[in-house]
Amino acid sequence: MWFRSTNSKESPSQEQLASFRDAVLGCLPADGGLYVPDKVIDIREFFLYMDEETTFPELVAAVTPTLLEGDFNSASASVVAESAFSFAPELIQLDSDFSILNLYNGPAGSYKDFGIAFLSAVLEELRKNAGYSLVLAAVRGDTGASIAHAFSRRKGIGAVLIYPSGPIRGLDPATFVPNGGNIIPIQVKGTFDDCQRLVNETISDRKFSARYSITSANAINPGRLLPQTFYYLYAFIKIRKQLSGSLVFSIPCGNFGNLMAGLYAWKFGMPVNGFIAAMNSNNSLGNFIRGGTFTPGPLVFTNSPALDVRIPTNLSRLASFYKEAPSVMRNMVYPASVDDELTMQTIAEVRSKYEMYIDPHTAVAFAAARQFAQEPDWKGTHTIVLATGHYSKSAGLIRKATGDAVSIPEDIVYLQKRMDPIAIIPPNLDAFENVIASCF
Numbered sequence: 317m318w319f320r321s322t323n324s325k326e327s328p329s330q331e332q333l334a335s336f337r338d339a340v341l342g343c344l345p346a347d348g349g350l351y352v353p354d355k356v357i358d359i360r361e362f363f364l365y366m367d368e369e370t371t372f373p374e375l376v377a378a379v380t381p382t383l384l385e386g387d388f389n390s391a392s393a394s395v396v397a398e399s400a401f402s403f404a405p406e407l408i409q410l411d412s413d414f415s416i417l418n419l420y421n422g423p424a425g426s427y428k429d430f431g432i433a434f435l436s437a438v439l440e441e442l443r444k445n446a447g448y449s450l451v452l453a454a455v456r457g458d459t460g461a462s463i464a465h466a467f468s469r470r471k472g473i474g475a476v477l478i479y480p481s482g483p484i485r486g487l488d489p490a491t492f493v494p495n496g497g498n499i500i501p502i503q504v505k506g507t508f509d510d511c512q513r514l515v516n517e518t519i520s521d522r523k524f525s526a527r528y529s530i531t532s533a534n535a536i537n538p539g540r541l542l543p544q545t546f547y548y549l550y551a552f553i554k555i556r557k558q559l560s561g562s563l564v565f566s567i568p569c570g571n572f573g574n575l576m577a578g579l580y581a582w583k584f585g586m587p588v589n590g591f592i593a594a595m596n597s598n599n600s601l602g603n604f605i606r607g608g609t610f611t612p613g614p615l616v617f618t619n620s621p622a623l624d625v626r627i628p629t630n631l632s633r634l635a636s637f638y639k640e641a642p643s644v645m646r647n648m649v650y651p652a653s654v655d656d657e658l659t660m661q662t663i664a665e666v667r668s669k670y671e672m673y674i675d676p677h678t679a680v681a682f683a684a685a686r687q688f689a690q691e692p693d694w695k696g697t698h699t700i701v702l703a704t705g706h707y708s709k710s711a712g713l714i715r716k717a718t719g720d721a722v723s724i725p726e727d728i729v730y731l732q733k734r735m736d737p738i739a740i741i742p743p744n745l746d747a748f749e750n751v752i753a754s755c756f
């Protein structure tokens with residue numbers, strides 16, 4: 317697969333394209349855009365021989381050589397699939413109208429584990445016999461734990477996690493560089509934006525980044541986005557025999573990475589009739605998706621914090637879909653906005669109707685799906701709701717909504733454990749580069 321920049325012209329020349337390897341290692345095109353797949357790859361042939369028995373690693377190993385032709389053959393794709401995924405998505409059909417796709421079984425209890433795990437395995441494979449390299453990531457929430465977990469097992473790669481004032485949680489100090497591991501947590505006396513700026517400045521410091529073979533593991537790396545298509549395909553092959561009408565996915569949207577991956581799965585040939593872009597009160601792209609202009613509003617703090625985003629990082633990727641075929645897109649993506657009250661009510665209703673707990677982000681998507689299901693022309697549609705976070709991470713909220721005290725698995729309890737960084741630095745490039753240099 318070839319990638320072009322969202323800032324490039326419609327039909328870029330071959331020199332303006334990047335291979336998957338270059339897109340993953342380079343992360344961002346030089347023109348300030350984001351990488352998007354250039355040509356559409358057709359994966360429909362795979363649906364002929366995959367069925368409910370197909371396991372998730374089997375699906376990943378089968379599809380990867382076609383998606384990433386030129387960079388992976390079937391042998392190296394199997395290695396990556398097996399080493400990335402010790403966890404799998406889980407599709408549960410609830411009734412004729414709804415299924416839920418649980419994506420929270422990874423080490424940090426969120427769907428982001430899928431992209432991060434795949435990226436770590438891909439980098440290990442692409443950088444095999446190429447000397448030591450470093451991955452930088454600005455992190456907050458549980459992303460640090462997810463990256464540390466995925467990369468601590470990788471040969472020839474170190475992971476530098478920089479995070480803003482406040483604690484970092486859920487890491488294993490035995491994996492830190494001073495203790496013989498390969499993880500370098502650094503706290504910046506500043507904000508998350510300072511951390512992201514430092515990552516970008518370090519990558520732009522050509523001399524320094526060449527010396528340590530630096531890449532980035534942030535969410536806009538195409539190596540994190542593409543593997544998220546796998547669980548859409550997986551859900552489709554599990555449910556298709558049950559389908560009699562349309563199929564729709566409902567997705568809780570913050571930075572819109574998850575929705576983008578669904579749109580790519582559709583573009584690559586997965587038969588699906590639409591996607592619900594479920595937002596909370598921030599409703600960042602409601603107007604844009606309906607055909608209006610994008611005007612960022614004020615940031616609203618809600619009880620689904622991973623969706624509290626004003627300017628989604630994937631906006632330019634989404635816009636490139638709309639530029640290509642505006643009318644098709646208006647029939648493909650349905651925006652919805654769900655407030656805190658309805659989020660809480662949905663957690664309670666899903667608990668009593670299906671005897672199942674969902675986290676507040678999942679509840680936003682579930683509430684939106686139930687609203688659409690009431691429309692007359694929605695009859696016969698089956699909606700798969702993406703459960704993006706483990707419900708026990710929101711135990712307090714669930715207690716408030718349902719009165720129940722949910723039990724919290726040990727791995728999720730561990731995610732709350734605070735760790736000391738190996739250094740605390742002011743938000744400037746010299747300080748950051750000095751700490752990295754002192755580790756090697």
Ligand SMILES: *Cc1c(COP(=O)(O)O)cnc(C)c1O
Nearest residue numbers: 570571572573574622677704705
């Ligand atoms: C990150 C996250 C989201 C939002 O996903 P985007 O790809 O940013 O739209 C939703 N739910 C949970 C639990 C998350 O961690």
